[in-house]
Amino acid sequence: MPRIPSLLAVAFLVVALAAGCGSKSKATTAPATTSTTSTTSTTTTSTTSSGGLVGTVGPGFTITLTTGGSPVKTLTAGTYKMTVSDKAAIHNFHLFGPGVDKKTSVQGTGTVLWTVKLTKGSYTYRCDVHFMSGMIGHFTVS
Numbered sequence: 001m002p003r004i005p006s007l008l009a010v011a012f013l014v015v016a017l018a019a020g021c022g023s024k025s026k027a028t029t030a031p032a033t034t035s036t037t038s039t040t041s042t043t044t045t046s047t048t049s050s051g052g053l054v055g056t057v058g059p060g061f062t063i064t065l066t067t068g069g070s071p072v073k074t075l076t077a078g079t080y081k082m083t084v085s086d087k088a089a090i091h092n093f094h095l096f097g098p099g100v101d102k103k104t105s106v107q108g109t110g111t112v113l114w115t116v117k118l119t120k121g122s123y124t125y126r127c128d129v130h131f132m133s134g135m136i137g138h139f140t141v142s
C-alpha cells in the first residue's frame, strides 16, 4: 500500500505548484504588456528612418535633401522612395549619379514621388539654373 500515499503526495505537489504558477503568471503579465509597448515604439522609429528621402527646392535659393530631418551625406546602396517638393517656378530639383538622372521642370512646381535605385558612387542634386550660385549638394552611396 505505499503507492497510494505517494501518488497523493505527488498530486498534492502538482496542485500546489499549479497554484503557485497561477499567482506568478499574473505578475508576469504586466511586464509582458510593457515590453509589447516598447516594441511598438521601436518599430515606429525604424519605420521613420526608412521612410525615404525628402528633396526640397525653393521657394528661396535653397535646395536640400534630407532623411528623417537630417541632411543626407552618406547612404547605403538600395532602392529608396524619394519625395521631391519643387516650390519655385524658377528652380528645379535634379538628381543624378550612377544609374539615376531625374529632375523636375524649372517652370513647374509641386510634389512628386520618385523611386530611385542607388548604387555605390557619388550623387549630386542641384538646381540646373542656379547650381553655380550654390544650389547644389552631394552625397555618397556605399
Ligand SMILES: [Cu+2]
Binding pocket: 090, 091, 092, 127, 128, 129, 130, 131, 135
Ligand atoms: Cu534655381
